[in-house]
Amino acid sequence: MSTPVLTAVCAMALPDQGAPPEWVHLIPMGRVRGVDGRGPYVLRDTAHAARVIAASGTGVDLPIDYDHDAILPNGRRPIAAGWIKALDARPDGIWGRVEWTTAAAAHLSAREYRYLSPVFDHDTGGAILKLRMAGLTNIPNLAVLTALAAQEAPLTTTPTADPPPLTAVCAALGLPDTTSPDQIAAVAAQARQGAATLTTVARALGLPDTAPPDQIVTTAQARGAPPDPGQYVPMSQFSALSADLAAMRGRLDADAAERLVAQAQAQGKVTPAMREWAMGYAAKDQQGFTAWASAAPVLVPPGAVAPPGPAPGGVSVPDATLTAVCAQLGLDPTKAARAATDKGE
Structure with missing residues (x-):
């Protein structure tokens, strides 16, 4: 199951100073929304930040352009304002070391551009996956990044304490926060299958579908308890009793057959020559013989057979x-x- 990847464009204010700094704050730590309401975007911790940096580092410097000319269809030729040479995971987010072009440094000194806008990929839950680039812009969106000037106070960040959706799912499934969406989906599928199996076992034991696992185990163990010797007899005694019952049933069947054949003889439907056949038939199938005797013709006058x-x-x-x-x-x-x-x- 693939996870959709979306791209977000945000921005932060640049300081009023003579020259732009070497290190810039690109992505804040925590959970924040853009000024335009997009988001929230999530950078959970430094481990998460390290994974984002690893995904972003392709061996090629990440560009910083003007007004996102490289990604927006505005018809202008994208020109680099600087290059992100390195990324660093810090307690307050991801920072980048930038080499500015001469023209960009002049624009920044003249305050012709006042915001730096990172562009990053994120999943549907807002978790940041990869930093793509950044751009100088005058249309800010994400106003919670630390200002570039070391002497200025950082802008106020308001990350929420609520865990992002995937973090809550990981906690419910007992998984680490670093679990990928595909792994979460696989574990959730196993959990659903396990729940269905427990429901089937509960029904087989005569328990409600909502029976907890402890009750299911206790009931199953009780069903599988060793037999009580006092409730059973030796096989030899059982075999002897079965033989006695079979002999008794045989005698009863023979007596019943004798009565049915004698009755048929008295009705003139069975002659002495037919007696052996009639006894065998009646002993094997009393109902069948009774039905035959009811439909059979009278062969000799009733009572004539001695x-x-x-x-x-x-x-x-x-x-x-x-x-x-x-x-x-x-x-x-x-x-x-x-x-x-x-x-x-």
Whole structure:
């Protein structure tokens, strides 16, 4: 995320003296506004001033022109009034060592120019980033710089004690004042992601979205407490109990299947030959078998099917199906039943 860079033009009053001084006050320390209301512009401390100087020092002397001819579209050819040879970070701001031209020194001695106007880049929060140049002008804007003459009292500065916006953001995020805007944005994004994660965890634990981290940690630790041995049984006992329950369920299912099949036999819908199939079906799916029995046709007259097993005397009683088959074959149903009993069928 790039930070917009803006350029500001300010000015300070020059002293009434015979020759301009070698060192000039270019940018004041603190937070100030221009006379025209622009700003505020911020130079936080000497460390900030040192960074501005480092950004401004390109190995080429910074120019001082007349009336900002070098940057304003006024049609005049820019001519140098002097050159800033060095910059220095001081407790009251940034100072520059200037070599004035002969013509500029004459203009200043004649009071034809009375103000020096620095031109600098700053971010959207007003923090100064880089000194570009300066210009002699008679239209002042920034009236809080120290006068050039050492014998004159400095102009009154009124920097506010309030921290600039980025300083307040850095303090809120626990970052040093020297943190760049891109680094601040990255840390803020991480903070937002962390807050979203905490909200998700709080919801998973049944806590409100606004639950503080301490409450979230306490609840999570309680959920993850080691199990109480008194609330559990050994696996062997659990397995044995599961087996007993399965056997009991099997017996209940078998009894239920027996009742359903017996009822279907009494209704004439299941013959003895169908019993084994019917028992398997009913044991596996009682509801399915019940539905089938309800829709199945009557195969033999209801009550005609005798209970399975031998009759008294060891002779099986022929059922209705056997009787019908024997009638088609011209056989005696009783003899056929006795023959089946003798063969163990």
